[in-house]
Amino acid sequence: MTAVTAFTVDGEPLPFVPGQTLAAALVASGRIAWRTTRGGRRPRGVFCGIGVCYDCLVTVDGTGGQRACLVQARAGMTVTTGEGDDA
Amino acid sequence: MREPSEREAGERPEPPDLVVVGAGPAGMAAAATALDGGLRVALVDSGAAPGGQFWRHPPDHARETVPTAGLHHALPAYRAFRATLNAHRHTGRLALLLNHHVWTAVREEHGFAVHAVDRSRPPEERAVLLRAPALLVATGAYDRQLPFPGWDLPGVLTAGGLQSLLKGGGVTAGRRVVLGGTGPFLLPVAAALAARGAEVVAVCEAAAPTAWLRRPGPLLRNPAKWAEAARYAAVLARHRVPVRTRTAVVAAEGEGRVTVVRTASLDADGRPVPGTERRIDADTVGVGWGFVPQLDLLLPLGCELADAGDGTMAAAVDDGQRTTVPGVYTAGETCGVGGAALAVGEGRLAAVSVLADLAAPGRPDHRRLAAARRTVARHRAFARALARAHPLPPAWSAWLTDDTTVCRCEEVTAGAVRTARTEGPASDHRQVKQLTRAGMGWCQGRMCGPAVHCLVAPRGRPYVPAERLIATPVTLGALADTAEPPPDRTCPITPD
Numbered sequence: 001m002t003a004v005t006a007f008t009v010d011g012e013p014l015p016f017v018p019g020q021t022l023a024a025a026l027v028a029s030g031r032i033a034w035r036t037t038r039g040g041r042r043p044r045g046v047f048c049g050i051g052v053c054y055d056c057l058v059t060v061d062g063t064g065g066q067r068a069c070l071v072q073a074r075a076g077m078t079v080t081t082g083e084g085d086d087a
Numbered sequence: 088m089r090e091p092s093e094r095e096a097g098e099r100p101e102p103p104d105l106v107v108v109g110a111g112p113a114g115m116a117a118a119a120t121a122l123d124g125g126l127r128v129a130l131v132d133s134g135a136a137p138g139g140q141f142w143r144h145p146p147d148h149a150r151e152t153v154p155t156a157g158l159h160h161a162l163p164a165y166r167a168f169r170a171t172l173n174a175h176r177h178t179g180r181l182a183l184l185l186n187h188h189v190w191t192a193v194r195e196e197h198g199f200a201v202h203a204v205d206r207s208r209p210p211e212e213r214a215v216l217l218r219a220p221a222l223l224v225a226t227g228a229y230d231r232q233l234p235f236p237g238w239d240l241p242g243v244l245t246a247g248g249l250q251s252l253l254k255g256g257g258v259t260a261g262r263r264v265v266l267g268g269t270g271p272f273l274l275p276v277a278a279a280l281a282a283r284g285a286e287v288v289a290v291c292e293a294a295a296p297t298a299w300l301r302r303p304g305p306l307l308r309n310p311a312k313w314a315e316a317a318r319y320a321a322v323l324a325r326h327r328v329p330v331r332t333r334t335a336v337v338a339a340e341g342e343g344r345v346t347v348v349r350t351a352s353l354d355a356d357g358r359p360v361p362g363t364e365r366r367i368d369a370d371t372v373g374v375g376w377g378f379v380p381q382l383d384l385l386l387p388l389g390c391e392l393a394d395a396g397d398g399t400m401a402a403a404v405d406d407g408q409r410t411t412v413p414g415v416y417t418a419g420e421t422c423g424v425g426g427a428a429l430a431v432g433e434g435r436l437a438a439v440s441v442l443a444d445l446a447a448p449g450r451p452d453h454r455r456l457a458a459a460r461r462t463v464a465r466h467r468a469f470a471r472a473l474a475r476a477h478p479l480p481p482a483w484s485a486w487l488t489d490d491t492t493v494c495r496c497e498e499v500t501a502g503a504v505r506t507a508r509t510e511g512p513a514s515d516h517r518q519v520k521q522l523t524r525a526g527m528g529w530c531q532g533r534m535c536g537p538a539v540h541c542l543v544a545p546r547g548r549p550y551v552p553a554e555r556l557i558a559t560p561v562t563l564g565a566l567a568d569t570a571e572p573p574p575d576r577t578c579p580i581t582p583d
Contacts, residue, residue, distance in 0.1 A: 021256055052534065070206070
């Protein structure tokens with residue numbers, strides 16, 4: 001597989017393969033956690049992978065609460081992570 | 088083969104006779120059967136390609152970049168359904184709405200209103216309203232989870248999550264993987280990970296290998312299942328993946344991510360046997376304890392439930408897949424978990440019922456219908472036997488500590504849940520929610536509900552999921568849109 005394009009995560013470009021979700025691209029890059037819980041500040045990443053658990057929340061182009069496992073990665077997308085689940 | 092876009096396929100379709108929610112094996116089979124019978128169908132799915140979790144594929148434009156060869160089973164059926172659906176997109180009788188999340192369906196005077204949001208251009212959400220006299224819900228199921236210490240560490244995923252990353256994105260989530268839980272689903276996940284280069288250090292199956300021998304009938308009547316199991320066994324043997332029965336993952340350890348997995352042998356009740364604990368270096372854990380039917384759309388409509396025989400409730404249906412609400416049909420894992428072949432059979436039967444109830448001209452003859460019923464009955468018997476052979480270990484809560492997280496969203500501990508049971512009046516997960524906030528977070532108890540139920544409810548009482556009026560979070564903007572949808576937003580056009 002060759003990466004042909006990228007979106008940005010917290011300001012850094014992240015290459016992805018067309019067809020991958022944000023979660024798949026993040027995991028492929030070695031990131032398995034990208035936010036913390038509101039209460040215990042525990043790290044969370046992808047868990048269920050199919051949109052049920054809401055562990056993988058990110059902010060996409062300024063809109064919070066997006067499930068990274070459901071959002072198809074697109075070139076030029078701006079993704080912010082690391083916020084609590086009230087993001 | 089590249090499919091034509093909806094725009095090439097023709098003008099705006101007329102309103103459908105049937106809305107099918109979910110384009111997995113059941114929904115694809117149902118839509119194809121209904122279309123062949125002459126109906127107009129809107130097939131709605133949250134994914135980027137038809138197939139559901141079983142036939143999960145990357146979107147069509149990524150077929151070259153995300154290889155899925157060797158990850159799939161029963162592909163001839165999938166290709167046949169796609170060909171049928173494709174042909175009906177040309178005739179304009181099928182509207183295939185991908186990346187559409189249905190958040191509610193309500194009964195109206197002459198049928199149903201299905202409310203969805205089009206999320207094909209994130210983060211934008213556009214409201215879509217579909218109306219039809221008949222509604223078929225084929226929303227499937229998701230992995231059932233039992234918590235254990237460390238299950239909320241990054242690197243712990245559901246077994247289905249590992250598979251979805253692999254099938255949908257071509258991503259092998261870990262280098263050294265331990266799988267645990269119960270049921271045959273662990274085997275294809277292990278085989279696929281091993282085939283794609285992960286080192287699967289162990290598959291921990293909680294059930295006893297002899298459980299099937301107590302009731303061999305359904306197994307003998309389904310030789311295809313034997314062959315499938317043999318294929319997985321061959322792949323696992325080739326990659327030297329050990330399958331340990333009567334064994335469970337009882338803890339995961341690490342700082343910020345999993346580094347060590349603890350497993351233990353289980354006694355007949357499912358309690359870890361002292362002295363059998365093993366520590367295994369691993370960076371990834373995949374767990375699944377069977378599945379929970381996804382009933383979010385059916386419950387608010389008032390569909391009655393029935394005991395699925397595996398510890399959860401499922402939609403009650405007649406022998407034609409009719410729910411207890413006239414005009415609402417359901418097929419696949421929503422009416423009891425049983426695998427793709429059963430889901431396909433149920434999808435066909437459900438569509439035949441729709442054709443009969445709407446008095447459509449095209450209906451299969453009685454002999455084919457009877458054969459379909461026999462197939463469904465055979466697969467359902469197998470599914471029941473499967474559930475009996477792979478029960479939840481009754482004493483699974485023995486591996487919880489008081490500070491083990493049970494509700495991942497609100498971070499409610501096992502100790503808090505137990506206190507709600509012993510010192511409060513809680514005897515079901517709804518009462519625990521009121522007392523502890525378990526199930527009150529983002530996932531609305533979808534993850535912790537079955538486990539909380541097991542911790543507080545009398546043994547043997549099946550899990551009844553909570554009724555959720557909104558099946559997926561929607562923005563106020565999208566909600567406002569639905570009050571008076573502009574005409575172009577009600578038109579089912581597949582995103583490019």
